[in-house]
Amino acid sequence: xxxxxxxGGGVVQAGASVRVSCxxxxxxxxxxxxxxxxxxxxxEREFVTSISRSGARTYYADSxxxxxxxxxxxxxxxxxxxxxxxxxxxxxVYYCAARLTVSEYYYTRPNDFGxxxxxxxxxxxx
Numbered sequence: 001x002x003x004x005x006x007x008g009g010g011v012v013q014a015g016a017s018v019r020v021s022c023x024x025x026x027x028x029x030x031x032x033x034x035x036x037x038x039x040x041x042x043x044e045r046e047f048v049t050s051i052s053r054s055g056a057r058t059y060y061a062d063s064x065x066x067x068x069x070x071x072x073x074x075x076x077x078x079x080x081x082x083x084x085x086x087x088x089x090x091x092x093v094y095y096c097a098a099r100l101t102v103s104e105y106y107y108t109r110p111n112d113f114g115x116x117x118x119x120x121x122x123x124x125x126x
Contacts, residue, residue, distance in 0.1 A: 001026065001027070001114065001115045002024050002025070002026050002027040002029070002032060002098045002100075002115045003024065003025045003026045003115070004022050004023070004024055004096050004097070004098060004115055004116065004117035005022065005023050005025075005117055005118070006020060006021065006022045006094065006095065006096055006117045006118065006119060006120040007020065007021050007022075007023070007120060008020040008021050008120060009094065009120035009121045009122045009123075010121075010122065010123070011123045011124075011125065012086055012122075012123070012124055012125070013124070013125050013126075014086060014087055014088055014124055014125065014126050015085060015086065016086055016124075017082070017083060017084045017085075017086065018083050018086065018122060019080055019081065019082045019083070020036075020080070020081045020083070020094055020120055020122065021078055021079070021080050021081075022034070022036075022078065022079045022080075022081075022096030022117055023076075023077060023078050024077045024078070024079070024098065025077065027100075029072075029074055029077035029078075030053055030054070030074040031053065031100055031101070031102075032053065032098040032099060032100055032101065032115075033050065033051065033052050033053055033098070033099045033101050033103075033105065033106055033107055034050065034051050034070075034072060034079040034096060034097065034098055034099075035047070035048075035049065035050035035051070035096070035097045035098075035099070035106070035107060035108070035112075035113055036048040036049050036050070036070060036079075036081045036094060036095070036096055036097075037094070037095045037096075037097060037110060038090075038092035038093065038094045038095065038122075039092055039093050039095070039119075040089075040091060040092040040093075043092075045095070045110055046061070047061050047108045047109070047110075048060070048061055048064055048068065048081070048094070049061065049064065049068055049070040049081065050070070050106040050107055050108055051070045051071070051072055051079065051106060052103075052104045052105055052106050053101060053103075053104055054074075054104060055071065055072045055074070056104060057104060057105065057106050058070055058106060059106045059108060063089075064083075064090075067083065067084050067085045067086075068081060068082065068083050068084070069081075069082040069084075070082075079096060081094065081096075083122070086122075086124045087124060088124045088125065088126045089124075090122065090124050091122065091123050091124050092121075092122060093119040093120065093121050093122075094119060094120050094121075094122055095116055095117055095118075095119045096116070096117045097110070097113035097115065097116050097117070098113060098114065098115040098116075099112055099113045099114060099115075100114065
């Protein structure tokens with residue numbers, strides 16, 4: 001299994017931007033499709049965005065489309081989530097996830113992913 005460590009969360013005001021990162025180790029990063037999920041208190045974990053192995057394909061939840069951008073640097077074994085125009089409802093613990101795959105595809109369900117990071121808190125104040 002690949003090991004994942006998120007970083008970059010924090011407390012920001014509404015309208016601000018934050019970039020969170022997820023560093024992978026232990027396996028060949030380019031063999032993994034990656035995803036970001038989030039979980040707010042009292043709510044289920046929800047899909048945010050995902051990216052294919054090479055980065056050629058991405059997919060976003062409607063709630064973040066146009067505000068968030070996922071990207072990856074396979075040479076650095078890192079996936080990023082750039083979050084702009086943040087809203088209080090974006091407050092959550094953000095998790096990155098990895099799925100070993102041979103296809104150039106993205107995945108959207110938590111059960112699609114076999115490895116998870118510990119999460120990083122993002123709090124957006126109004």
